[in-house]
Amino acid sequence: MSDSIYLIYSLLSLSPWIASLIGTLIYQNAKKETLLQREKAHSVLNGDKLSTLSKPLGGREIKEFTTVMASVVMSPSWIQITIGRIVTLFGGEINVFTKIIDWARREAKQRLREDISKAGFDEVINLRLETSIITKTNGGNDKTSGVEIIAYGTAIKY
């Protein structure tokens, strides 16, 4: 009797970690795959629609403009946080966090591309990327963490 209670208890306490493993391996990869497809759909022959230049190339005249913004909050899973903490002991590049931040930036930029093509703009100039972190409590033992990315720029029509 006490054995079965112990088994149920250990399964319950392990279940978030199992969910975390499945989420890391399956859910995150599926989301990244759809992001890749969305990026492919928006690639144009003469390059990206986003640029950090303050003027459009070729001295083209701007007919219409508006400021556009896109943001995303991305979080690593428990497993990735744990791997990150272990790697921190040895130092060097923390690959799991690099990947999460890179994913968040790509997502924010892709949202900008989709927004401007929906609104009929040709290009985004002067793109800026801002990054900051979100935590639920300060310095506590809490695992909630995330990175927030804001991408903004001036959408223009030639």
Next chain:
Amino acid sequence: MPFTNIETIPGQTIVQSMGVVTGSTVRSKNIFKDIGAGLKNIVGGELKAYTELLQESRNQSLYRMLADAQARGANAVVNVRFTTSSVAGGAAELLAYGTAVIVAPMNIQ
């Protein structure tokens, strides 16, 4: 009021600068959204509740910046920048700042 994050308003010339205008806000989600975000954090990926929070607060800070510009008698804001920081647990600060200017239509020669 038009605002851009480039140095000019396209098609118009800057007549006068009215100084730096800022707008900021610190916002947080309610505890239920925080719990939801905590659960989503187990598997990782996007935390939609916090993305929403960010969108609300950046609209608010933008609105405050434009109100500041209007109070100074400007009719446009150029070189707008956004920065974020996390002040305390669960709250995010979003600051928008730029240069308030008076613009006039360019004379066509």
